[in-house]
Amino acid sequence: MPIAILSVHxxxxxIEFASGLAELGWVLLAxxxxxxxxxxxxxxxxxxxxxxKSPEILGGRVKTLHxxxxxxxxxxxTEIDHLQLTKLGWDFxxxxxxxxxxxxxxxxxxxxxxxDVIENIDIGGVTLIRSAAKNHERVTLVCDPADYxxxxxxLRNGGVSAIDRKTLGVKxxxxxxxxxxxxxxxxxxxxxx
Numbered sequence: 001m002p003i004a005i006l007s008v009h010x011x012x013x014x015i016e017f018a019s020g021l022a023e024l025g026w027v028l029l030a031x032x033x034x035x036x037x038x039x040x041x042x043x044x045x046x047x048x049x050x051x052x053k054s055p056e057i058l059g060g061r062v063k064t065l066h067x068x069x070x071x072x073x074x075x076x077x078t079e080i081d082h083l084q085l086t087k088l089g090w091d092f093x094x095x096x097x098x099x100x101x102x103x104x105x106x107x108x109x110x111x112x113x114x115x116d117v118i119e120n121i122d123i124g125g126v127t128l129i130r131s132a133a134k135n136h137e138r139v140t141l142v143c144d145p146a147d148y149x150x151x152x153x154x155l156r157n158g159g160v161s162a163i164d165r166k167t168l169g170v171k172x173x174x175x176x177x178x179x180x181x182x183x184x185x186x187x188x189x190x191x192x193x
Contacts, residue, residue: 003072004095005029005048006038007064007128009102010145015041017097017148024155029093031063031124051090064124069093073131077138095140096132097148100125100179107186114190121183129172136169137162143172 004026008014011034018028018038030038031048038045049055052066072093075081085091101122106112132141140160142151147168154160160168 001025001027002094003027003029003091004097005064005069005073005093005128006034006045006097007031007048007125008034008097008099008145009122009125010099011037013145013148014038014097015043017142017145017152018043018045020148020152021095021155026095029069064128070127070131073128073139074135075138076135093139095142095151096128097142098125098128098132099143099145100129100175103179103186104182107182117186117190122179126176126179129176133169133172133176136165138165140165141168141172143168143175147171 002025004021006014006018006028007030014034014037019041021028022043028038028043028045029048029051030045035045035047048064048066048069052068054066054068068088068090071085071088072090073096075085075092077092082092101120103117103120103122106120107117129141129143132139140151142148151160151168154164
């Protein structure tokens with residue numbers, strides 16, 4: 001069965017997308033608030049911490065940063081890579097639905113503290129995007145809720161093509177480039193409080 005990991009701050013369209021994946025027989029992994037939202041809507045989900053056998057730590061700062069997740073994403077579509085994963089009790093992860101902490105909205109607040117800004121720099125989400133985008137040969141990345149319907153439609157009709165996976169991967173690199181530029185610009189122009 002194919003595996004998807006869902007880790008989203010913006011939950012727009014999440015339930016419909018996850019329901020569609022579940023109906024197609026996908027195994028769903030999710031972290032924190034995403035897993036909670038899925039469970040509240042009666043969607044079967046495995047917590048990332050349960051899958052990795054490693055708890056979320058540092059108040060949620062570290063959830064998806066684990067070899068079970070990134071090995072599953074970065075593994076090439078070869079028997080050797082797959083065998084190495086399965087020997088460790090893991091598997092390929094075939095789809096990532098992820099979006100990032102709202103850094104841009106955070107820095108737009110006039111009363112925002114420097115500490116708040118720093119807490120809203122997403123690390124795990126950016127890493128998920130980059131892993132999936134790098135391995136677009138095998139992995140489908142969905143980092144924009146506006147793409148949920150078209151990806152589900154393609155999955156229902158035989159799968160997401162290599163061209164579409166590349167397009168989605170490039171979109172992911174664009175999203176992380178924009179995100180990093182916002183962080184760089186903000187931090188370059190601000191003094192510590």
